[in-house]
Amino acid sequence: MTETMQALAKTENGPGLTLIDAPLPTPGPRDVLVRVKASSICGTDVHIYHWDAWSQSRIKPPVILGHEFAGEIVEVGREVKGWTVGDLVSAEGHIVDWTCAACRNNQPHLCANVSVIGIDRAGAFAEYVVLPAENLWRNPADLPPEIASLQDPFGNAVHTVNAFKIAGKSVLVTGVGPIGLMTIPVARVAGATQIIVSDVSEPKLELARRMGADVTLNPSTDDLVSAVRDLTGDGADVLLEMSGAGPAINSGLAALRPGGEAALLGVPGRPIEVDWANNIVFKGVTIQAIYGRKIWETWHQMRALLATGAVDLSPLITHDLPLAEFEQGFALMRSRDEIVGKVILRP
């Protein structure tokens, strides 16, 4: 083990990221030190790279980014029980206080005082990362690290699909970035009768078809609401809103049948105009907003879906790069022409 390590950090207020030599972190008594084997780039990392309004309000440089990862424990704090050097792990990246109203109400994933790795504290775009032992998740030996690193976003997808009972229902997925793509096989194994996907990007729709979408629609050329009505009768039973785009949110809700259900994960960059009366109230819709993953219910669901072969995430990994080539990775994430799913970075 060396005294310093390579890490990818936001070092100053402003766009861009820097590959730095950081001191090797030291685990506290309830922490472990993990050697990172694979990490992946999240859309949030791209926002931070480009220093958007949300990043400016939340990120306090210098901070090492990266919250999607898998690795191996190399050091264990003195009060930690149940974990040893060599254990293969990923982690729930939300470190919670267990005392706020949400935590006391069995909703720790909505903790009012959450600290997120790679956002509020040092992350996993690095050779090593320190984590509280209570946030560790054990990975099976036969799960490749690059797949294991996807469990953070895969958990978002599983959490979203499982917000409602899907069996026997028609499902509309608006927006197929990586998490939207992951909802497709999860909705399939949950028993969806029909999975309709919409996105303005043709390469993303191609990936959606590979992941098993029954129908793909492009709102640039298709009338989403009437197309979904034609396919379903009174409208889709369930909406999975993964885009965060105002038009997709409104037309996705408009394409629901009266009494339908909507799980909302997509995050608009600014306030949006919503036809609240017609798209929500008169429709009697049930909505579940999704943030993070349930601790640990969603993780157990993921393990089962991956271990049984019910879901295969490997077609989503379109690029695999050394950490030092991060600029190419972040450029790929913004590409409109190429087929880009998840980009792996290897420290």
Next chain:
Amino acid sequence: MTETMQALAKTENGPGLTLIDAPLPTPGPRDVLVRVKASSICGTDVHIYHWDAWSQSRIKPPVILGHEFAGEIVEVGREVKGWTVGDLVSAEGHIVDWTCAACRNNQPHLCANVSVIGIDRAGAFAEYVVLPAENLWRNPADLPPEIASLQDPFGNAVHTVNAFKIAGKSVLVTGVGPIGLMTIPVARVAGATQIIVSDVSEPKLELARRMGADVTLNPSTDDLVSAVRDLTGDGADVLLEMSGAGPAINSGLAALRPGGEAALLGVPGRPIEVDWANNIVFKGVTIQAIYGRKIWETWHQMRALLATGAVDLSPLITHDLPLAEFEQGFALMRSRDEIVGKVILRP
């Protein structure tokens, strides 16, 4: 029984209503004819009076208005079973098709092809009204007709409060028109720990206090979000959004704790701007949009609340007028200075 009857109708495209002599309606084989003893003015009737955008798109004059009422059966169609002349009744005003996706899914109150009395067909601002027998609700003999006429809006309130489990929860009610006011005693009997009410109208807040609100806030002068945080800690557990006002919707959601629940009944007149990311998605909120009343679950809940004395609606009836004085009634409904709850019209 006379050959014609007095009725209050929208007779032409444009503002205002007209008291007319209408032919006495004839019940079909599965209908009954009801003599109206009391009716009450709904906010929807006020919108139709003033011929707003929604009214222009939905109302096809001539049509007799009025959907909140109580009366007595005076004639029974030949195929009707279980009802006889003299029975005291109100009615579920939504006539549904039982064949659309919502109806087949146990959500007939969200029927895609609903016909509403006093909107899509002749209503109860009249001496007599014809109703399908399957829409009748039996009123107890000791329930005064003016209280019985309030069951339509009271059902909205009961439906809204019962969208979530209220026992042990703090509740924020944004907007206290008559339905908002009715939610207060219903939330009380359901076990709310704290009922916080907000409205921009001081007379309405006075009525809210009479109905049992613990705290009243006026967003004209109070900072709703910080006031609710001060009262509750991390924010209210449950929001009952009864106003349909954009600022109330946003600040009501902002005043919820992470993982809180929101029942939405208020209907904005046009699309509104919503901070979707911060007020909905990041908060992991659960939302139930409310339209109408559950058939017949909500009606049974109403009967129980009224019959046991758990809820007393009489303080809400602030005015009681003959039908012919409808102009005064509609003027009262728009008054900003007077304390106006429900206005009864007696045909």
Next chain:
Amino acid sequence: MTETMQALAKTENGPGLTLIDAPLPTPGPRDVLVRVKASSICGTDVHIYHWDAWSQSRIKPPVILGHEFAGEIVEVGREVKGWTVGDLVSAEGHIVDWTCAACRNNQPHLCANVSVIGIDRAGAFAEYVVLPAENLWRNPADLPPEIASLQDPFGNAVHTVNAFKIAGKSVLVTGVGPIGLMTIPVARVAGATQIIVSDVSEPKLELARRMGADVTLNPSTDDLVSAVRDLTGDGADVLLEMSGAGPAINSGLAALRPGGEAALLGVPGRPIEVDWANNIVFKGVTIQAIYGRKIWETWHQMRALLATGAVDLSPLITHDLPLAEFEQGFALMRSRDEIVGKVILRP
């Protein structure tokens, strides 16, 4: 405050109870000392008096009995916050460990390591009782102590009724000891369409009618299953099993419609024979076994039902005695001829 106090205790292994002079208890740092104003006799106390098999396995004499009570705080431990001398209180009698699987799963009322006042530690049939502050419930000033003392069993009743959605449903209550009787007005305010009560005791059926039962049946003379079918069609929607008697359990389940729901509170004294295939499995019944009260959800529901006047427990208090006349009280509890609801004991 005196150095000793009067208390009613099981002093030896064997039948009977003894009025003793006990040392005044001293509250620990997180406890309070409460002066008892009213207590009431539970069926469990009667079992302990008569030293049945269960009592012999659970009770370790000497122990002061009594877990249904109301009183006033007279001393506060030094680490207690939020409570002061003079506060009016009852208490959740189940002291839980917050660490077992049930506690961690939001079911502390099912704690694997519960300690119950008046059973496992000194109870409230005494002038004073010590309680952990975390178990206190604040009573309103206008709630008479004898009614407040009934909240422990009333909580059982409220917990039982609220196990299922009752609105619009037919309800069969088998067994109307005091808790069974209390379910009647609770089911009424929850919107039951029909409340059918069965018991082998005519005085208890008379009390059931006073509490609002629609129909009373006596299985000694009525065929319960066919009578309920005649009243309901395919059978009752919901069973509240409050008797613990084998025949009532079997015929109550047999009287349910296919797909019905059953909440089970009654406790048989020994294993019973059950027609598992026909009364449970083939029927597709949903069952919720009820123990204790939800902490604190049920208590908030009780407060609301009592404070709004929706439920009036006063007709249930048929006897009110000084503690010293406990022998008469326990004799009344076993009477088959008299109308006996709850018996209050005043220390």
Next chain:
Amino acid sequence: MTETMQALAKTENGPGLTLIDAPLPTPGPRDVLVRVKASSICGTDVHIYHWDAWSQSRIKPPVILGHEFAGEIVEVGREVKGWTVGDLVSAEGHIVDWTCAACRNNQPHLCANVSVIGIDRAGAFAEYVVLPAENLWRNPADLPPEIASLQDPFGNAVHTVNAFKIAGKSVLVTGVGPIGLMTIPVARVAGATQIIVSDVSEPKLELARRMGADVTLNPSTDDLVSAVRDLTGDGADVLLEMSGAGPAINSGLAALRPGGEAALLGVPGRPIEVDWANNIVFKGVTIQAIYGRKIWETWHQMRALLATGAVDLSPLITHDLPLAEFEQGFALMRSRDEIVGKVILRP
């Protein structure tokens, strides 16, 4: 198509079955005629073979048995829409009335007036079977008929596992006949953390291990309750009772943690003695009795589990025989020494 067909029937009151030449059945206007490609023997068929008490009360000879099957449509009634000759199908074997209380309450699988194929009307141990079109389920072309024929019992298993949320829970399966065996992979993909199986038959426990059980226990030699406690701490979170054996029911419930959940499918042949107080009431257990399959929710779940490869039922098919060799098939079903899963019969 010939004028008669080979079929396996109960022809007289008494033990045994007879291979007969039956007239080819004629579909009514809303029926289809299906050529059976594969059928499988259910435990119920074995009971009917041996003419147990239940069979004597329910079966009216002569009747062709068999309700687990897959085949191909060869004739379509004149009012049938959406099905054509050549379609590959299985069927929901419960023909329901849509008018009883259960049917009107979204529980048609619990219809009070159900007619079951192969029990109450001619079944599928035959070259051809007539079915109402509304009971048909479309099989994918790539699903082998012998696997498709297992959907009836597989539906029981999927219905049982999905009675509760399994993700992150420890599961105890008592009894691993074929349906119990099928619950194992279904519980796995639902996210069970630990699947413990008990049975008195060593060959069945061997099959359970092949299907993925984590631990197998034999109550003949293991103390089930203490073994489960050792494995889980306070007891299993969820019980799947698949045996119908009194000792398994009692010890299975005793092995649950306080507040645990139990899904009950196993049917005892006669009333059983149950420790109702300790195993049910004091434990606060939640119970769902399971009968049949949800129409069509469970069928969509099955399709998803089979089509995605999440569940592989092929290891369960241990024998595949011509219909004429039915005696061997029924003998195998009763074997205690051989490893017998499902026995296929090919007409």
